[in-house]
Ligand SMILES: [Fe+2]
């Protein structure tokens with residue numbers, strides 16, 4: 001691939017990485033679980049390193065690295081509504097998951113292209129980090145259902161149990177099961 005093509009691909013990845021750093025900063029603010037917060041902080045550090053390494057590679061190839069634009073809103077930040085400072089850990093993780101899927105897709109796209117060995121090594125290294133980020137976010141999202149669903153399931157189970165107890169206690173239903181089946185009682 002000619003240097004201009006390489007620079008363009010590296011610039012495109014750098015813009016995504018800038019977006020990821022900003023989105024992770026917001027996600028970290030909204031993380032409540034200690035291990036999630038720690039993981040998101042490590043992932044942000046990875047993205048910051050990706051920005052530095054990609055920027056260095058672009059400069060070495062004679063290109064201009066993209067500037068961090070405050071206005072630019074990429075895939076990561078799309079999941080986070082502007083001005084919504086508190087979004088909850090789960091929504092923050094979902095936004096990170098959407099962004100990470102897109103980043104992984106972009107790295108996968110370029111992974112098959114023809115690069116010099118040092119650029120290839122850089123892309124492979126970053127891609128491995130992105131796969132690890134996505135795996136963690138997906139695992140955490142699948143691990144526990146949202147609190148409101150857990151509460152609804154709990155209340156539903158409680159309601160069924162209370163209904164069965166009441167059914168048993170009603171005088172007309174002695175000996176009869178909720179399915180309408182009557183138990184056989186032997187006369188004394
Ligand atoms: Fe990254």
Ligand SMILES: [Fe+2]
Nearest residue numbers: 100129130133
């Ligand atoms: Fe990532």
